[in-house]
Amino acid sequence: MSKRLLFIINPRSGKGQIKEHLADILDIMIKAGYQVSVHITQSGGDATRQTIEQSKDFDRIVCSGGDGTLDEVVTGMMQLAPSERKPIGYIPAGSTNDFGNSLGIDKNMLNAAQISVSDKLFPCDIGRFNSDSFVYVAAFGIFTEVSYATSQDLKNLLGHAAYIIEGAKQLRDIPSFRMQVEYDGNVIYDEFIYGMITNSKSVGGFQGIIRGNIGLNDGVFETTLIKMPRNPMELNEILGFMTGIIPDSEMVYSFQTSEIKFTCSEDVPWTLDGEFGGNHKVVNVVDENSALEIAIE
Structure with a gap:
């Protein structure tokens, strides 16, 4: 009897190269x-809904x-009981693919397809964020609006340059x-x-930002917190740290933990x-250790 696979496709990611x-x-x-069934996502959150509703009928998503x-597929899977969760395969088609790179999943789509059915x-760690989930990064502050505020068409056209263009607009007034x-x-x-709380070797396509020994199922996340600079020298120190020129900085808190709580008197916008x-x-x-199985090479 054939195994059953649900293939969920976002047709707009990465210039639509999946077609x-x-x-x-x-x-x-x-x-x-x-035996493969294909679903083309129709809107934001559709991949989450399909995962929740259909995973019981499939052996792999x-x-x-x-x-x-x-992230949407993982969010849906994490809403199921551990015994109901199915292995996930991933064929990266986006403009950065931080997590795919961290897992060693090939950028070539056909090679990634072979890995997806491996x-x-x-057994990968997954982040629990209040009642939500994330795969590799939860973040707040400067630049975090860039990824979701940048249109998909601009991402497809310019790739990393799109993030830099949008990010530069935020430098005028640092919140x-x-x-x-x-x-x-x-x-x-x-x-x-x-x-940022991360479970990845790169963020935004840039490596070296995250310090320490990074394991994707070691039960801890890497946390990086950047203080408000009070003068140009402190800002330069932060930039030196983020680019790897400076190994340590008093302007940056960097540590590993399995659980962390943030409290602020005002609403803070986050990205997952x-x-x-x-x-x-x-x-x-909270780091949910080895919560989901992801196919790798």
């Missing part, structure tokens, strides 16, 4: 012994799109948030222009895997 390879990808899946599409499954941060018995109270994650005064983030 050129669809027949070959389906052939790879069928030759791997799967494979998605193709950007990291946001993967029997080698990686900051005074927060209390609690983790592992420690309490920080400071003013931040940026913060590059998509808008809502405005929150209180955020609890």
